[in-house]
Structure formats: structure tokens, C-alpha cells
Amino acid sequence: MTGRQAERSNVNAPTRFVSANGEKYAYRRFGGGPGLPLLCLQHFTGNLDNWDPAVTDPLAQERELILFESAGVGRSSGKVPHTVAGMASHALAFLDGLRVSTCDVLGFSLGGMVAQQMVQDRPSVFRKLMLVGTAPRGGEDVMHLEKPALRRFLQDPTLKGYEVLVKIFFAPTESSQAAGEAFIARLGLRKDDREPASGPEIAAAQLAAFRDWEQFRGERFAGLKTIRQPTLVVNGVFDVMIPVMNSFWLSQHLPNSVLMTYPDSGHGSLFQFYESFTRQASAFLASDSPLAPY
Amino acid sequence: MTGRQAERSNVNAPTRFVSANGEKYAYRRFGGGPGLPLLCLQHFTGNLDNWDPAVTDPLAQERELILFESAGVGRSSGKVPHTVAGMASHALAFLDGLRVSTCDVLGFSLGGMVAQQMVQDRPSVFRKLMLVGTAPRGGEDVMHLEKPALRRFLQDPTLKGYEVLVKIFFAPTESSQAAGEAFIARLGLRKDDREPASGPEIAAAQLAAFRDWEQFRGERFAGLKTIRQPTLVVNGVFDVMIPVMNSFWLSQHLPNSVLMTYPDSGHGSLFQFYESFTRQASAFLASDSPLAPY
Numbered sequence: 257m258t259g260r261q262a263e264r265s266n267v268n269a270p271t272r273f274v275s276a277n278g279e280k281y282a283y284r285r286f287g288g289g290p291g292l293p294l295l296c297l298q299h300f301t302g303n304l305d306n307w308d309p310a311v312t313d314p315l316a317q318e319r320e321l322i323l324f325e326s327a328g329v330g331r332s333s334g335k336v337p338h339t340v341a342g343m344a345s346h347a348l349a350f351l352d353g354l355r356v357s358t359c360d361v362l363g364f365s366l367g368g369m370v371a372q373q374m375v376q377d378r379p380s381v382f383r384k385l386m387l388v389g390t391a392p393r394g395g396e397d398v399m400h401l402e403k404p405a406l407r408r409f410l411q412d413p414t415l416k417g418y419e420v421l422v423k424i425f426f427a428p429t430e431s432s433q434a435a436g437e438a439f440i441a442r443l444g445l446r447k448d449d450r451e452p453a454s455g456p457e458i459a460a461a462q463l464a465a466f467r468d469w470e471q472f473r474g475e476r477f478a479g480l481k482t483i484r485q486p487t488l489v490v491n492g493v494f495d496v497m498i499p500v501m502n503s504f505w506l507s508q509h510l511p512n513s514v515l516m517t518y519p520d521s522g523h524g525s526l527f528q529f530y531e532s533f534t535r536q537a538s539a540f541l542a543s544d545s546p547l548a549p550y
Numbered sequence: 551m552t553g554r555q556a557e558r559s560n561v562n563a564p565t566r567f568v569s570a571n572g573e574k575y576a577y578r579r580f581g582g583g584p585g586l587p588l589l590c591l592q593h594f595t596g597n598l599d600n601w602d603p604a605v606t607d608p609l610a611q612e613r614e615l616i617l618f619e620s621a622g623v624g625r626s627s628g629k630v631p632h633t634v635a636g637m638a639s640h641a642l643a644f645l646d647g648l649r650v651s652t653c654d655v656l657g658f659s660l661g662g663m664v665a666q667q668m669v670q671d672r673p674s675v676f677r678k679l680m681l682v683g684t685a686p687r688g689g690e691d692v693m694h695l696e697k698p699a700l701r702r703f704l705q706d707p708t709l710k711g712y713e714v715l716v717k718i719f720f721a722p723t724e725s726s727q728a729a730g731e732a733f734i735a736r737l738g739l740r741k742d743d744r745e746p747a748s749g750p751e752i753a754a755a756q757l758a759a760f761r762d763w764e765q766f767r768g769e770r771f772a773g774l775k776t777i778r779q780p781t782l783v784v785n786g787v788f789d790v791m792i793p794v795m796n797s798f799w800l801s802q803h804l805p806n807s808v809l810m811t812y813p814d815s816g817h818g819s820l821f822q823f824y825e826s827f828t829r830q831a832s833a834f835l836a837s838d839s840p841l842a843p844y
Binding site for chain 1: 805807813829841
């Protein structure tokens with residue numbers, strides 16, 4: 257515990273491993289304080305190194321953060337599931353492996369879908385949810401990388417490493433692009449003990465999960481009504497990867513949710529407005545109201 | 551000043567009058583602190599007595615609040631304009647009469663439309679805007695009292711006095727209706743120096759203004775791009791008077807805005823979640839960032 261609490265940054269927290277469910281999951285766990293642990297679930301092809309220290313580190317001042325690497329990603333063993341439900345199973349097994357019986361959860365993009373699924377599969381584990389840049393099951397225009405607005409960047413050979421994230425996570429304004437450059441500079445602060453980058457097989461499996469997530473049976477969004485936990489929904493109004501309409505739907509159908517949107521920003525609004533986001537997230541998590549408004 | 555600062559509640563702040571623009575405007579001014587004065591613009595047929603002390607009084611701890619009674623309403627002289635622009639003219643003349651050269655503004659419902667118009671007409675006066683339960687010019691389904699979901703309550707003879715507000719400002723859940731009952735109880739706390747209730751002529755003129763506000767020329771919502779002030783947009787997701795889609799549009803087209811929505815609530819979400827609303831509004835107004843995120 258002492259060693260873990262001494263580390264409060266994703267820049268230098270060591271990658272750890274836990275065996276559960278027949279897999280070996282990579283994770284990082286750092287920070288501490290009065291709050292419940294906060295499980296952090298990552299985006300499409302993202303790994304532990306994609307967690308912006310400007311977002312994780314302020315939150316780690318008041319609670320432990322647990323960054324999870326799902327099966328088949330980074331140094332976690334196993335295969336990437338082709339459904340969100342499969343990913344939720346891995347994340348629940350991981351929590352069991354750590355013997356974490358109750359926590360809060362921050363899910364970004366794909367991670368927000370996994371969070372919704374986990375809460376529906378095992379509601380007793382979760383106290384509060386934060387769903388950023390994500391969509392409900394049955395959402396629309398979820399991660400269609402083939403559409404021109406995204407393809408033009410994803411197929412641009414001049415964009416190296418994280419540079420493509422500046423284009424696809426941020427709005428095409430000078431201010432948002434500058435925030436994007438600062439974001440990828442922060443991702444580069446961690447020098448050692450990094451995860452291997454995700455390849456095309458990981459992408460293909462996760463894209464299959466998005467296609468499945470867009471499908472729904474029966475009444476659209478009805479499943480959201482079963483999620484009673486206080487939920488904070490966040491997105492940038494110019495998100496081209498998972499348009500903000502999906503966050504509007506979350507806010508209208510999650511019975512105990514507050515929506516906050518950010519201007520001049522896209523999918524990565526939490527990284528652009530990290531000061532505001534961490535302040536709002538801290539206030540939301542610190543509130544002991546059973547209702548989402550904080 | 552001393553007398554004014556000693557009063558910090560809409561329950562007992564005296565109604566005052568100022569002459570300007572050939573009219574005599576009723577208003578209340580109370581509270582004090584480091585913040586800029588906050589001009590408060592009221593809803594359809596509402597008068598000074600409709601400002602919930604649970605909303606005004608906490609905000610008055612950090613700044614002066616100025617509650618404005620527009621022409622033809624309550625004890626203000628003149629005729630109710632048939633356009634939002636006409637109401638904005640009165641409010642600007644009123645500020646001139648008080649010699650208030652810079653302030654923040656909280657506009658609720660009709661008041662939010664007047665606020666948008668004022669900021670466009672004279673941008674230099676306003677530092678920050680809060681737009682609650684309102685719509686942009688060119689919005690949709692704005693105060694159609696003739697639709698069955700509203701008419702059933704407005705024409706119900708058993709709903710006396712403020713009781714109709716419980717039905718039309720709050721969601722049809724037990725929790726929201728209870729919040730509505732508490733709201734109208736708070737409106738009754740002020741015993742003396744009350745304003746006369748609005749009659750059908752006031753309602754007719756204001757409804758004409760709503761019909762005009764729904765019209766637009768040229769590119770829809772383009773006028774919002776000229777509003778550069780940091781803006782906080784707020785609504786309940788079950789607003790039947792001015793549906794939340796209008797707040798979504800505001801957040802997508804006001805270039806420097808943050809949207810916050812509340813669950814389980816309607817048009818009067820600020821009165822239902824007054825603790826959260828005043829906390830958020832205070833944090834937003836206290837931020838010295840030129841950007842809306844706070």
C-alpha cells in the first residue's frame with residue numbers, strides 16, 4: 257500500500273499484472289485518499305499509456321485510480337473480444353482478481369460502453385459512473401472510421417505516432433488543435449515501462465464490437481433505465497468519432513444522470529479541458545447525494 | 551448601499567422603482583459581494599415574486615442580484631412588447647437607468663431569450679450568461695400552451711394559484727412533483743409588498759413574442775455565433791414547455807458555452823435542483839477564465 261500511495265502519476269506508476277479468469281491482465285494502480293477506487297476503462301486501440309496524466313493525476317489525489325488493460329491489449333494476455341459484453345466480462349474478472357468489491361468507474365469512448373455493460377451485468381459493484389465521449393447501445397454513427405471525416409486522417413501517412421489523435425480527438429480550430437498537441441506531449445512524458453502499441457487485429461475486433469453495439473432489440477435505449485447509479489455524462493459538441501447526440505440520448509434515458517458538454521472540442525474533450533473536467537469529476541465523485549446533480 | 555446589502559433574500563427585499571425610457575420599472579436589488587451584479591430575467595407571465603429564494607439567495611451571498619420586472623408586468627408601467635427584441639430594449643433601458651454598465655445575466659425561459667437578444671444588441675455590457683430552460687431564435691416547440699400536454703393543466707380549474715406550476719414546471723414523477731410543491735411553498739414565503747399577478751393580456755403579448763422567436767431567416771442558429779461571452783446553458787431533460795433539444799442546439803451553436811442537464815426534471819430544473827444549480831452557477835460566475843468550462 258505504501259509504495260502504491262507514494263505514486264500518484266501515470267507518468268511513473270509501474271505496470272502491474274494480476275492473474276484472473278485464466279488471463280494475465282496488465283494494470284496500473286496509483287494515488288489514494290478518501291474516495292472509492294476509480295476504475296478507468298480506455299478507448300479504441302488505447303492502452304495504459306493513453307491515459308493523460310493531466311486527467312488521471314488530479315483525480316488520484318483523492319482516491320486510488322485503477323487503469324485496466326483489457327484482454328489482448330498491451331501486455332494483457334488473451335484475445336480481444338468482438339463484443340462489449342465480452343470486454344465487460346474481462347473487466348469484472350479483473351476486479352475480482354484484485355478483490356475490489358466496490359468502486360466508481362470512468363469509461364471513455366469504448367470504455368464507456370464497457371462501463372455501461374458492467375453496471376448492467378453486476379450493478380452492486382458500482383457506486384457512480386462517468387461516461388465520456390461514448391454512446392448507448394443502439395447509438396448512432398459510432399466509430400465509423402471509414403467515413404471521409406475520419407478516413408482522411410487515419411490514412412494520412414504523414415501523421416506519425418500519436419499525431420493522428422490530434423486530428424481525430426480534437427476540433428479543427430486553432431485552440432482545439434493546440435490542446436491536442438499539448439495532450440500528445442503529455443502522453444510522451446512516460447519514458448519507461450510502456451505498453452506495446454495496438455495493431456490491426458485489436459482494431460478489427462474492437463470495430464466489430466462497435467458494430468454490434470449499434471444494434472438493439474425492442475425499445476431503443478430501454479436498457480439504460482436499469483442503470484440507477486448517479487452518472488455524469490460528458491462530451492465535446494464537435495465529436496466526429498461518436499457524435500454528441502449519443503451523449504444527449506444517454507442523458508435523456510439514464511434516469512439518474514447529469515450531462516455536461518464542452519465547446520470547441522471533440523472526442524477528447526476531457527483532455528482539452530482537463531482542469532474543468534477533473535474539477536467537475538472530483539465534485540461529482542465527492543458528492544454523497546444519491547442523485548446525480550452535484 | 552448599506553441597506554441594500556443588508557437584505558439578502560427575495561423573501562423580504564423591498565420592491566424599488568426606477569424611471570427610464572419614459573417608463574417606471576419595478577425591480578428588486580439585494581445581496582452583495584465580490585462578483586459583478588447579476589441581472590435576473592423572468593419567465594412567461596412571471597413577476598418578481600416568481601424568483602425562488604432558494605435560487606436567488608445563495609447567489610446573493612457573492613454579488614448583488616437585480617431582479618427586473620419588464621414593461622407591463624407587475625407594477626412596471628407600459629405595455630408588454632410583442633417581441634423579444636422589444637423586451638430586450640426595456641431591459642437595456644432599465645440597466646441604463648440604474649447606471650449599471652457591466653453585469654452578468656441569468657435568463658430563465660422567456661428571460662433567456664431576452665438575455666440572448668440583449669447580448670447581441672449591446673455585447674459590451676455583459677460578461678457571462680446563464681440561459682436556463684430556454685431556446686435559441688429558430689427553436690422548436692417553444693411554449694405551445696395549446697398542446698394537450700400543457701392545456702390539460704392550464705385549463706384545469708382545480709389548480710389554484712401557483713399549483714399549476716407544479717404540473718407544468720416539473721416532471722410527472724413523485725420526486726419531481728414533491729420538489730414542485732416545495733418550490734411553490736417557497737414562493738409563498740414572501741408575505742408583503744407582492745406584485746399583482748399577470749392577466750391574459752400579458753400572456754397574449756408574450757405568446758406573440760414566442761411565435762416570433764420561433765421564426766428565423768437565413769442560416770438557422772447563425773446568430774448564436776456572435777455571442778462570445780462564456781455561457782452556461784441548463785435545462786431539465788423532461789421539459790415540456792421548451793423541450794431540451796433547444797438547449798442542445800444552444801450548446802452546439804453558442805461558441806463558448808457549457809451545457810448542463812438535470813434528470814427527473816422539467817422546465818423548472820433550477821428550482822428542483824437548487825442546491826446543485828446555485829453551486830454550479832456560483833462556480834461558473836466565479837471562474838475568471840475567458841472560456842466557459844469552469
